[in-house]
Amino acid sequence: MKTKFTTDTKLESEIAYFENINLKLESGDIINSFKLAFKTFGKLNTDKTNAILVCHALTGDQYVAGNNPITGREGWWSRMVGPNKPIDTNKFFVICSNVLGGCAGSTGPKELQNGSDVTYGSNFPSVTIKDMVKTQSLLIESLNIEKLFSVIGGSMGAMQALQWSIDFPDKILNIIHIAGALKHSAQNIAFHEVGRQAIMNDPIWKNGKYFENKEVPERGLSVARMIAHITYLSEDAMHRKFGRKLQSRDIISFGFDADFQVESYLRYQGKSFVERFDANSYLYLTRAMDYFDHDETFRKNVEFSHNPNNHLKYLIVSFTSDWLFPTIESKMIVNQLNSLSREVSFLEIDTDKGHDSFLLEEPQLDDVIKGFLTNNFVKIDE
C-alpha cells in the first residue's frame, strides 16, 4: 500500500492519499485510489495506547473540535472534544476523518474521478458503513497505530463504531455507541427516501451531473434537510422551543409565508445546509445508512468471530425522546451482548431533545463518557 500525507491549507485539514490500492467495496466495485481528509487533536503517547477515533454522523465532517473553516463555526462536537472536555485531548489523541463518500475533502461524488477532470457525480460507487470503516482502518494503520483505545460515535457514527467492533475487534479496546441501532428501520429508510426524492426531483440535479452546469440542486437538498431535521427533534422539544409562536409578525398572513417560528427555523436549517453539503453525498450517505443491517448476524459475529473480541468493552447510550433510534434498538444490542456475557454498559438518558441530544448539552452524557474513558484507560495503563 502506498500512502502519502499532505496538508490542504484551504481546508486546514490533513489529507491521506491511498494510491493504487484497488480498494474493493462491499458492492464489488473497486476504487483504485482514494483520499481521506482528517484532523487530529492532542498527542499520541509513546506507547501509542491513547488513540481515539471519533466517527461523525450523516452530515458531520472531520472538524469534530476547534474551528471549522467550511462553516466558520466551532467543530460539531467541540463541547465534547478538547482540552479538559469529556473526551480530553490533554490525555487522548483524537482522530476524526471525513467518511468515504463525504464532501469535506475525502473521496466522494463531488471529487474528480481518478485521472480526469470530471466529478464522480452519480458514477461514484455505492458505499456502505463497512466500506467507511475499512478506509478508516487503513488510515489508522498508516498513522502507525496498532490499536485504538476507543471508537466513539452517535447515529451514523454509532453504526461505524459497531462496525469496528465487528470487523476489527482486535484493533480496538472499547466502543461508545450513542443513539444507534443494529439496523436502519423501515421508518428511517422511509424518511431518507423522501429526502432523496426531494433532491432527485429537483430539475437542477440532472442525474447528479449538476457541477458541469455550475449549479446545485439547492431546493431539493434543503427540503431533504428540513424533513431530516424534524426527525432529529422531538415533539416536546419543538413545542418547548417554538410552540405556535409567530415569526416577526403579530397576526397570521393567510398566505404561505413562514408565519410560524418553526417554519422559519426549518427554512433556515435547509438554506444553511446547502452551503456546506453536497446533494450527491447526501444521496450516497443516506443510502449507506439504509443498507446497515446487523439484526440477524450480530450475535453470531460476536460469538464466532475469528478475532478474539471478548476483551471488548461496550458503552451503549440512548435517549428517552429519540424516536429515530429509540431505546428499544439500543437494548437489542445490549441484550445480545449480555446473552454472551460480554462487558457491556447501557444507559438511557432522560431528555426531551430527541435524536440530536448527543450533540447538545446533556451533562449526564458528558459524565458517563468522561468517566468511562478515564477509568477504563487507568485499567489498561496499570
Added chain:
Amino acid sequence: MNKINSIRKDWSLIETLIAQDRKILDIGCGDGGLMEQLENNRNAITHGIELNRDLAANAIAKGFNVVHGNAELDLSQYSNNSFDYVILSQTLQAMMKPKDILSELLRIGSKAIVSFPNFGHWKIRLQLLISGKMPVTESLPYTWYDTPNIHFFTIKDFLNLCNEMNIVVEKSIGLTSKGKQFEISESITGVNFFTHEAIFLLSYKNFEPIKIKSSKKVFAKNSVIAN
C-alpha cells in the same frame, strides 16, 4: 445501625461468602459500591443492573459494567449459568414476583446470594401486636403507603419457599438488631424471632443419582431407560 452502615455490613458479609476470581452479577448494584469491593478484595469480574438512572450513570462513569434496566424484565437476556454468583442484596421484598426472581437468579448463576430484612423479628411482631399498625423499623423504615417493599416475608417463609423450589441453603448468616452474627439454623429456637437481617448463599439441590441395575449395566444420573 443506620442504613449506610447496615448496607456496608451486608456487603462485607456477602464478601465472606464469595471465593476468589469469580464472575458476579450484582442486581440493584447502585453506584457500584459492592462491585468495587469485590473487584478489589476478591479479584472478581463484576457486572451490574441498576434501575435508578443516576446511580447507573455513576457506576458506568466509575468504569463498571452496568446496565441501566429493570431486573424483573431484563434478567431473561442472560444465558444459563453465565455467572458464578448472582447477588440480590436487600431487594427481594421490593420485587413484583419474588419467586420468579429467585428462580432466575439460580438459572443465571451457579449460586445466588440473597439478603433481606426479616419480617418475623420480634420488634416488628411486637409493633403490629401492640399498636395494630404496620411496623416501621430501622431495616424497614417506610410507611405502608409509601414503601418500595411490597412483599413482606419472614425467614420461615423464605426457607419454605426454598424447600418448595428445591433450593438448598449452602451457608447463611443471621444478624441480630445489635449486629451479632450467627449461622441461621431452624434448630435454633426462636431464630425467626431474633434475626433482624438474613443473608443466604443458595444453590439448587443436587439430586442423588438414581441407580438402576439392568442385567448388563448400571445406569446413573437420572437417565431414563427405555426397556
